[in-house]
Amino acid sequence: MCQTLRHRGPDDEGIHADAVSGVSIGARRLAIMDIAGGHQPLSNENGTVWAAFNGEIYNHPTLREDLRRRGHVFQTHGDTEVLVHLYEEYGEAMVHALEGMFTFAIWDQRAQRLLLARDRFGEKPLFLHEENGELLFASELTSLLEVRPRLRELDPAAIDAFFVFAYVPGPGTVVPGVRQLPPGCLLSWERGRGCEERAWWSPPERPVPRRDELRSLIAEAKELLSEAVRTRLVADVPVGVFLSGGVDSTLVAAVAAQESSTRLRTFTVGYDVGGVNETERARIVADRLGSEHHEVTLTQPEVAERAPLVLSRMDQPLGDRAALPLHAVSEFARPRVTVALGGEGADELFGGYPRYRWLERARRVQAALPGPALGSLGWMLRRAAGLPRAARASMRLAPTPVLERNLDWVTAERRHRRAPLYGPRLAALDDTRVISDLASCAGELNGGPAARWLMRLDQRHYLPDDVLVKTDRASMLVSLELRSVFLHAGLAELAGSLDTAVHLAGSGKALVHAMLPEGLLPERRGGYRKTAFRVPAAEWLRGPLAPTMQEQLAHGTLYEEGWFDRAAVGRLVQEHAATGADHSDQLWPLLALGLWADRFHGREPA
Amino acid sequence: MVASRPEPGGRSGGRPRLLLLTPDYPPSPGGIQVVSHRLAAALAGFETTVLAPASAGAAEFDAHSGVRTLRVASPGALPGPARIGLLNAAALARASMLRPQLTLSMHIVMSPAAAAIARATGARAVQYFHAEEIGARPRLAAFAASNATASIVVSEYTAGLVREASARHGKQPGTLHVIGNGTDVPEDHAPFSDEPGRATILTVGRIEERYKGHDAMLRALPLVLAKVPEAQWVVVGDGSLRPSLEALAKGLGVDHAVRFLGAVSDEERNLWLRRARLVAMPSRLPAGGFAGEGFGIVYLEAGAYGKPVVAGNVGGALDAVSDGETGLLVDPTDPLALAEAIVRLLRDSELAGRLGANGRANALAHTWPHVAERVEAVLLGALDRSKTG
DSSP states (O other): GGGGGGOOOBBBEEEETTTTTTEEEEEEEEEOOOTTTOOOSOOOSSSEEEEEEEEEETHHHHHHHHHTTOOOHHHHOOSSSHHHHHHHHHHHGGGHHHHHOOEEEEEETTTTTTEEEEESOOSSOOOEEEEEEEEHHHHEHHHHHHHGGGGOOOOHHHHHHHHHSSSSSSSSSSSOOOOOTTTTTEEEHHHHHHEEEEEEOOOOOOOOOOOOOOOHHHHHHHHHHHHHHHHOOOOOOOOOOOOOOHHHHHHHHHHHHHOOOSSEEEEEEEOOOOOOOOHHHHOOOOOOOOEEEEEEEHHHHHHHHHHHHHHSSSSSOOOOTTTHHHHHHHHHHHTSSSEEEEEETHHHHHHHHHHHHHHHHHHHHHHHOOHHHHHHHHHHHHOOOOOOOHHHHHHTTOOOOOOOHHHHHTTTTTTGGHHHHOOHHHTOTTTTTTHHHHHHOOOTTTSSHHHHHHHHHHHIIIIIIIIHHHHHHHHTTTEEEETTOOOOOOHHHHHTTHHHHHHHHHOOOOOHHHHSSOOOOOOOSSSSSOTTTOOOOOOOTTTHHHHHEEEEEEHHHHHHSSBBBBHHHHHHHHHHHSSOOHHHHHHHHHEEEHHHHHHHHHHHOO | OOOOOOOTTTTOOOOOOOEEEEEEOOTTTTTTHHHHHHHHHHHHTEEEEEEEEOOTTTTHHHHHSSSEEEEEETTTOOOHHHHHHHHHHHHHHHHHHOOSSSSSSSGGGGGGHHHHHHHHHHHEEEEEEEHHHHOOHHHHHHHHHHSSSSEEEHHHHHHHHHHHHHHTTTTTOOOEEEEOOOBBBEEEOEEEEEETOOOOEEEESSOOOGOOHHHHHHHHHHHHHHHOOEEEEEEOOOOTTTTHHHHHHHHOOOOGGGGEEEEEEEEEHHHHHHHOOOEEEEEOOOOOOOOOEEEOOHHHHHHHHOEEEESSSTTTTTHOBBBTTTEEEETTTTHHHHHHHHHHHHOHHHHHHHHHHHHHHHHHHHHHHHHHHHHHHHHHEEEEEEEOO
């Protein structure tokens, strides 16, 4: 199992097996702190507590000092040992002291108990399989399946959900027998008693309207952000920043430039097609910050080569098109830095997605008007081309509940396009399951602002299952550690305690905008538009990836095994290539899933 | 201590007339309210008149407060700045009739009136400084300090804030006298235990400012509970941050060990001070140059009840709590350090007892009569200067 994880930890490997219980934990390591002394798994002085750990504990210097004052003796400088001693002090409550991205396993030999934990936001993965009182866990699904090859089968419901969301919603996986430990959860296992799982952290949920003095709020957020950057800059290896030209990464770079003792290195990625290029904005920011700036262009020939490699190796399928450029910039940066800071999570925590504001407005309009008035207003608005897009969009989506409107918005209405594309293996599914699963994950709206509720949904669903899968897998594939600055407990708790109106003021993500140093980010022509993550997938599917897609249709597992309908998808591909129609919203997830499924079935991409 | 009482220039008999100006006065709750009232009541050497805003229940309170109090009513929904402007104008108008020899402004927002009265009547001005208001309005603070004959600051931390604000705005502050806040010391402070088996950690204070560290307490609580499962955190006080703290408690899975009591009567609060094993308020320095805890009366109150305290090792708490003597000072941003200090006091009853006893002795030296005596000396000094200068 450890060998399969090699790319996640190229520098070292270790296994501890407990002879009495038959429990063993293993680890592979990417050396970032205490490069020589951080061998894992690691135990306390008398070998009664063993820990294997994946990730990074940013506040480990403080914790180490506190523990040392309490008489603990440290053999290494790494963060794994901090876990061991913290566990000795506090048992499972220790997780509350940790600031970082992590999953870890602790074997308590005396209590004969295994503790597994996952960080607050789900930055690091943890897969579980239980059978007959035994528990198997790994930070990769692939390596877990290596040990239990007979689990290697696809769950039709998970494939269905994947097609709708373009990611596999947790805590399930694509494989029926394997699940994930949800973010902010811990699990204890004892022989004979099995598993006990509980949540140890969730973002605060009940903000009330409050007149916060904006000035002091911004000051507080800035302080927390500086702390987040400062602690994430600590490494025994070079650290850089991924700069997209958007607000979030610009803010991260600005604070990092302030907090860093050496000249900052920034990295950005651009394309040779599609007319969308953020590299110029990133270059201007880098220039203003005086960073050592690197620009990589993901060219079309490279896309053809990279897509099969990356999309098939995401551990679970992932239809997020930004995985490709992220992998490209990570690979480019890796010889220069081992750690990079990124701005992920800001949109979910601080209300950055425009749909939050639009759907909230739509809900208010809907709530305020009687049905017939809504209908005729909708008719008028549809004819009034000059009106704001928000109003028109809200009318178009008006009759559906907020949850479904949001879903259709983020998933490009894929759930309505399933039927003709599905093959016999998916055809028999209950097509409402996706919605009911989502609804149960979302909880009750309870009359609160729709935007707040959607932000929470994204924090629990989209963030860990899409955004963080992308950042973790794409960067770890090239053994680079990507640290998300905004995913900081204090910042998240502050963000969660604020009135939604504070977040959505102006063009949204008001606090992030307010923290940005003035004059750093060049004005966008035509006002603010969120284009930072626009990836030219449509062009790629017409160009460099057209042969890959054809190859998929001809021999891909998805079509050979009857998951999707070859003819229907073929027509979609044909239309996308020949006419101006953009079907990339459907074709990209299909391509990602297809490449992944081929590898899953032991077929290496050509 | 007070050697002579100067007779007001040319006027016969009686004590010097003092006009105490305050925007915060009981029955509304809060620290400045308490200081204002307790001083007004205890300044025996002066003929004191208090000028304060009207509030619900004020007439009832004033009838029994033993202090001559003038209330300024402001029409319903006036915004804060307008109410303060009105209060200042009223102060000036009243002063022209009262002809005080001295004004004591309890908050810098009253300093414009104090300055105007000084100009109009020659009355000397003494200015009180707490902390938060200096960070929020450094320019006004500098103005207030430079216009006052003397200033009273509640801690060295506050003195530093005044000097910093003055330097930044090119003003020269008058003499700064550090006089900490006071407390009442109850005769009966015996521990009260009607919940055997529960170890109560108490926090008292309004829940309006993040810097008071309620959130830090919540982050430390799971660690405390890991070592002292019978611990509970009782929070006396209300404020707009309370719902989000309740949500945070839930998010951290510690809501079963937290009790938000809201605003309670003095009797009930005192009962909790007797029930508690320790009082914790890990105030931190707020971000962005804003000022934090100036003194923290609650630390002194804990001592009055013989309770050890856990406080942040910054700001006014450094004056109010002596580390290892009356309490434990910790880095208020480090949940582990905070948890450890609390656990130490919960587990080590000998230590808790010793710190509590020291706290009680300290409180006895800082009762309101003591504080009033020192304030009176500053006021008389200011009058003296008015005679000679």
